[in-house]
Amino acid sequence: EAGVAQSPRYKIIEKRQSVAFWCNPISGHATLYWYQQILGQGPKLLIQFQNNGVVDDSQLPKDRFSAERLKGVDSTLKIQPAKLEDSAVYLCASSLDGEGATNEKLFFGSGTQLSVL
Amino acid sequence: GDSVTQMEGPVTLSEEAFLTINCTYTATGYPSLFWYVQYPGEGLQLLLKATKADDKGSNKGFEATYRKETTSFHLEKGSVQVSDSAVYFCALKYPAQKLVFGQGTRLTINP
Numbered sequence: 001e002a003g004v005a006q007s008p009r010y011k012i013i014e015k016r017q018s019v020a021f022w023c024n025p026i027s028g029h030a031t032l033y034w035y036q037q038i039l040g041q042g043p044k045l046l047i048q049f050q051n052n053g054v055v056d057d058s059q060l061p062k063d064r065f066s067a068e069r070l071k072g073v074d075s076t077l078k079i080q081p082a083k084l085e086d087s088a089v090y091l092c093a094s095s096l097d098g099e100g101a102t103n104e105k106l107f108f109g110s111g112t113q114l115s116v117l
Numbered sequence: 118g119d120s121v122t123q124m125e126g127p128v129t130l131s132e133e134a135f136l137t138i139n140c141t142y143t144a145t146g147y148p149s150l151f152w153y154v155q156y157p158g159e160g161l162q163l164l165l166k167a168t169k170a171d172d173k174g175s176n177k178g179f180e181a182t183y184r185k186e187t188t189s190f191h192l193e194k195g196s197v198q199v200s201d202s203a204v205y206f207c208a209l210k211y212p213a214q215k216l217v218f219g220q221g222t223r224l225t226i227n228p
Contacts, residue, residue, distance in 0.1 A: 004160075031213065033215060033216075040220075040221075041220055041221070042121075042206055042208075042218030042219050042220045042221050043161070043206075043216075043218050044218075045215040045216075045217075048214075048215050050213065055213075055214075056214070056215060091160070091161065093161075093216075104212075105151070105163045105166065106161075106163070106210075106216055108153075108160040108161040108162070109160055110159065110160040111160060
C-alpha cells in the first residue's frame, strides 16, 4: 500500500517569499491533516480536512497561510509571505476517519523541511 | 483544552537498560492514547495505542497502559537496543478529530 506522499522534501526560501507544499494522501482516506513541527517541539495541527471540507483551522495563521483540498484528494498548503518563524517541518497525514468511523490512526508523510532565511 | 505532557529529554541509556518515558494527559472526555516514534530522517510512525481505560498497547517490546485514575500513558521497554534511538511522541485523539501531541522525548541508546 502506498503511503502519504509529500513534495518537495526540502525547500529554502528568503523571508517574504511564497512557498507551496503538496500532499497526496493514502487512497480512500477521508481525512487529511497538515501539521507544523518546529525543531524540538511536537507537531501542531494547522488544518484538518474531511473530504474537501475544513473541519478545524483554528491554529492556521490565515493572514499568511492557506490550504485547499481539491476533489477531496490531494492538498496544497501555501505560505505567502513567509517569515523566519515559519522554518519548520510541514507534515501531512491522512486517516480513514469519516462519518461514523472508529478512532483511526494517522499515517504520516515524510514531511517538507522549510528553511526561511 | 486537551493536552499532553511528556518527560523532558533527552534521555540517554545503555543498551539492554530498562526504559520508561512518562506521559500524562489532560482531557475533557475519553480519548484514545497513542505513542508515535520518529526515527532519524523518517516520518512519524504509530508505535502503539490504547482506546480505553486499562487497555495495554504493545509493539516491538514496548508497552503502555491507559491509566484513567492517574491520567497517564507511560511508555516502557524492558531491554532497549541501539535501534530504538529516536524521538517518541505521546498523543491523544478523539474520533474524527486531530491528534494532540506532547513535545516529544529524544532517546539515545549507547552500545
